Amino acid sequence: MKRIGLVIASLVFLASCSTKDITSESALGQQIPVDVISVQEMNLEQKLEISGQALPNTVIPLFTTTPLTVQDVFIKVGDKVTKGEQLLKLDDELLRSQVNQAQKAVTELEKGIATAKQMQKGAKSSLAELEKLQIELENSLESSRQLIRGLTDENEEVSLLMIIQQSLETSLKQAELTQAAGLLGSLPQINVAELEMQLEIAKQNARQAQIAVDATTIKSPIDGIIAEINVSPNQIAPPNNSLVTVVNLSPIIATFQVNSFQVVQLKESMQAKIQIDGIQDQIDSYIQVVSPTINPQTNLFKVEIPITNTNENIKGGMRVTAFIDIGGIEKANVIPVDSILYDENSAYVFTVKDGIAKRNNVVLGVRSGDVIQVHEGIAKNDLIVTRGKERLTDGAEITVRNED
Numbered sequence: 001m002k003r004i005g006l007v008i009a010s011l012v013f014l015a016s017c018s019t020k021d022i023t024s025e026s027a028l029g030q031q032i033p034v035d036v037i038s039v040q041e042m043n044l045e046q047k048l049e050i051s052g053q054a055l056p057n058t059v060i061p062l063f064t065t066t067p068l069t070v071q072d073v074f075i076k077v078g079d080k081v082t083k084g085e086q087l088l089k090l091d092d093e094l095l096r097s098q099v100n101q102a103q104k105a106v107t108e109l110e111k112g113i114a115t116a117k118q119m120q121k122g123a124k125s126s127l128a129e130l131e132k133l134q135i136e137l138e139n140s141l142e143s144s145r146q147l148i149r150g151l152t153d154e155n156e157e158v159s160l161l162m163i164i165q166q167s168l169e170t171s172l173k174q175a176e177l178t179q180a181a182g183l184l185g186s187l188p189q190i191n192v193a194e195l196e197m198q199l200e201i202a203k204q205n206a207r208q209a210q211i212a213v214d215a216t217t218i219k220s221p222i223d224g225i226i227a228e229i230n231v232s233p234n235q236i237a238p239p240n241n242s243l244v245t246v247v248n249l250s251p252i253i254a255t256f257q258v259n260s261f262q263v264v265q266l267k268e269s270m271q272a273k274i275q276i277d278g279i280q281d282q283i284d285s286y287i288q289v290v291s292p293t294i295n296p297q298t299n300l301f302k303v304e305i306p307i308t309n310t311n312e313n314i315k316g317g318m319r320v321t322a323f324i325d326i327g328g329i330e331k332a333n334v335i336p337v338d339s340i341l342y343d344e345n346s347a348y349v350f351t352v353k354d355g356i357a358k359r360n361n362v363v364l365g366v367r368s369g370d371v372i373q374v375h376e377g378i379a380k381n382d383l384i385v386t387r388g389k390e391r392l393t394d395g396a397e398i399t400v401r402n403e404d
Contacts, residue, residue, distance in 0.1 A: 031399040034388035036352050037336060041380050044329045044368045048265060052256030054276065054307065054318040056249050059227070061242035062218055064090060070231045075244070077229055081220040087244050088218035090237055095213045102206035109199040224248040227316070247316060252309045254285075254320040257300035261365055261375050265326045266290050272305050277319040283307055287324070326366075333378065334371040339386045340364070350385040350392045351378060352400065357385065359394040 068090040075087050228245035231237055254274060258266065268290055274283040289304035305322055307314060340347050340362070347364055350357045362377030378384065383400075385392065392398070 031355070031397045032357075032388055032391050033401045034350075034352070034357075034385045034392070034398045035402040036383040036400050037339070037386050039333050039335055039374070039378050039380050039382045039384060040371075041331050042334055042371075044332045044334065044366055044371075044373060046265070046326045046329045046366045047368065048262060048324045048326050049367045050256045050258055050262065050303070050322050050324070052254055052303075052320050052322065054252050054314050054316060054320050055255050056227070056247035056316045057251050057253055057306075058222060058224065058248035059245065060221055060224075060247075061228075061245045062087070062221075063240055063242060064215060064218075064237050065239050066095070066212060066215075067236050067239050068092070068095075068216060070233055070235050070237050070243075073229065073231065073233055075226050075229070077226050079226045080224070081226060081246065082223050083220055085220045086217055087220055087226070087246075088231070088237075090216035090218070092213050092216040095209065095216060099206065099209040099213055102202065102209045105202045106199065106206055109195060109202055113195045113199060218243060220246050222246060222248055225312070249312045249314065249316065250309045251306040252314050252316070253288075254305040254307055254322060256303040256305070256320075256322060257295070257298060258303055259300060259363065260294075261363060263290065263301040263303070266303060266324065270324055270326070273323045274305065274307055275321045275323070276307075276314060279314065282323075329366060329373065332365070332373040333380055334368075334373055335378070335384050336386055337367065337370055337372050339384050339389065340372070341389060349378065350389050352383040352385060352398060355397055355399070357392045357394070357396045357398050359392075 070088060071091050072089040073087075074089075075081060081087065224246040225248075226244065227247040228242065230241065231243050237243055266287060268287055270287045272285050272287060274285050276283070285305050285307055287303060288306050289302070291302040294301055307320075335349065339349055341349065346361045348359055348361045351360050352358075360377045363375040365373030365375050367373070385398070387401075388398070
């Protein structure tokens with residue numbers, strides 16, 4: 001019996017130990033092991049590092065406003081072209097017909113205006129003649145009246161003869177006046193000013209038609225390189241869509257988007273060293289543009305740095321990093337660069353308090369070696385997760401493996 005009791009006691013002890021161990025291991029299994037480091041305060045040499053993109057100095061897309069057939073394409077992507085060089089030829093048969101019609105309209109209106117002016121001149125001459133005849137008729141009538149008033153018995157025969165002659169003259173004058181008035185009334189009424197206005201419209205239409213014809217020969221507006229061709233022979237060129245794009249790569253412009261903390265530290269003419277992916281040597285340059293206004297879509301400011309590209313080995317779209325020395329920073333809060341995570345909208349880290357991980361969005365500043373300044377989101381002595389951070393979510397339970 002004593003032996004049986006000892007066996008039972010041993011089993012109970014083992015069972016209790018086993019349950020405790022299992023419970024402990026299970027609890028540990030629910031926690032994510034991580035390494036942490038505290039936020040440090042230190043003095044930094046302020047060398048701002050910003051990333052951006054190399055963009056062509058000039059980008060010019062070429063269009064047509066009329067859907068015309070592409071007759072010839074004289075270039076290919078990558079070709080160097082000079083200003084005024086022909087790139088494409090569009091079918092201009094229809095447009096040339098419109099030019100001819102517009103020129104005919106101009107010619108006909110010019111002839112019509114010349115005829116109208118000649119008729120106006122004739123009308124003025126007829127009017128002057130009419131006025132002269134009317135004066136002569138009035139004078140003849142007045143002479144007849146005077147003869148009648150002066151008629152006496154002594155010279156009755158002479159006076160009657162003179163009256164008859166004067167009446168005959170008056171009748172002739174009246175006939176001439178009637179004829180002249182009839183001719184003047186038969187002249188058509190022509191508004192020369194209106195014709196001249198129509199002529200100006202016709203000339204403008206002719207100029208526009210000629211411009212449309214000239215536009216069927218697509219020429220390069222600059223010395224540059226063909227970056228894109230969107231049409232081929234016998235294709236209908238879509239109106240208001242880019243047919244060809246010409247770019248100028250010398251100089252090329254390194255373009256960056258920076259936040260509010262970075263932009264206040266940057267000024268035009270500040271020196272910069274440029275590193276370009278695929279090119280071994282760094283390039284010396286300077287800040288040319290610091291945008292005075294924020295982009296409301298990105299909440300960032302644009303910074304531009306020109307890069308000499310004589311050999312045109314730097315292509316549009318290459319990734320560019322600029323290093324700008326902007327002085328020193330005292331007592332900056334810094335964390336290791338490899339403790340930072342990124343999503344589409346921001347940079348963030350995980351802090352640890354009472355065994356719980358918390359996600360903190362951070363605003364980054366200057367990088368110095370393996371550490372980077374943090375403007376907002378954490379404070380001095382906060383514990384930052386360095387290893388194991390990729391497995392964490394906000395509120396996850398953790399266990400710290402290292403000693404800070």
